[in-house]
Amino acid sequence: MSDGFVLAVGNQQVACDRSLTLLENIHRAGFRALSACRNAACGICRAKIRRGNVHYKQEPRGLSEAERVHGFCLPCAGFSDADLELEWAGLQSKDVVDVRKISCQVQSVTPLNTDTYLVSLVPADGSQPQYAAGQYLQLIMPDGSPRSFSIASAPESQLIDVHIKVIPGHERAQQVIDHVQRRQVVTVELPFGECHLPDNEHPLLMIAGGTGFAPMKSLIESSLARHEARDMWLYWGAANKSQLYWHEQMLALSTQHLRLHYVPVLAMADEGWYGATGFPHLKAADDHGDFSAFEVFCSGSEGMARAVYAFMQAKEVPDHRFHSDWIDILRNQGAL
Ligand code: FES
The missing domain is CATH 3.10.20.30 (Beta-grasp domain)
Structure with a gap:
């Protein structure tokens, strides 16, 4: 043979x-x-x-x-x-990828807690990054393989930020951190994904888990930069308080902007934690009951996306009002 x-x-x-x-x-x-x-x-x-x-x-x-x-x-x-x-x-297709490939300078690699990093990139040619809030990019590794990360910055910013969590025993994320720490210039392809600010004035209900916070941050910052009038609710779930790595900034932002409502939700109560516990989508259901007015965004693990999608279907949220990269991928694969 x-x-x-x-x-x-x-x-x-x-x-x-x-x-x-x-x-x-x-x-x-x-x-x-x-x-x-x-x-x-x-x-x-x-x-x-x-x-x-x-x-x-x-x-x-x-x-x-x-x-x-x-x-x-x-x-x-x-x-x-x-x-x-x-x-x-x-x-x-090769054509689509080629037109989206750009070189970026690594501006900084900053630890946000014990295992999550903020990586800030700037297009090397000085151009404005072209993407919509809520989309993701692929960082190209030296062997040519792409690694996908949601973009955490708003397109109105000059920077392209991503949040990368390094999990012990999983070397792939650590390889990316090593790569961006070693190189001054890296290659990325962007933009990908269909999750972006909808062309209407409906309020946003954002359900995030862990670094799934990143695209929500982009949506929030872009909405604020555009001076939209819509209300935004972010339910950010995490295992413990240290995983809410942008907590203080979100508290400050929601104090400045009354249309932004920030609800952190820990899986279980941490020492000194007086906020919500459990699953973020269940906390959102407690607070709102009816989701019919919202554009719903969900970002986190595949398991979380499936669970929240099933929950929202039971709540009769129509598919065109539910935005999730994972659900889009699964639907395209015929796996839903
Ligand atoms: S890339 Fe994770 S299963 Fe193939």
């Missing part, structure tokens, strides 16, 4: 090497695809097999039994020995 096979995605055909993962093969061919963990854990690269077979070196943790039965695979860790056809919503 030959060492090669052909991977077909839509009208794209990629000559592949059997010794490489499907994701490595498309990177080698100059394509990009949405990915995060690249070890079959997070599920973000999920694609559907239309023809052929995909196998793995280890059991893929990011794929449920039901998803396997329905023909889904994880290209970041999947191999094939023969021609393969995939429905791969996260695969991006």
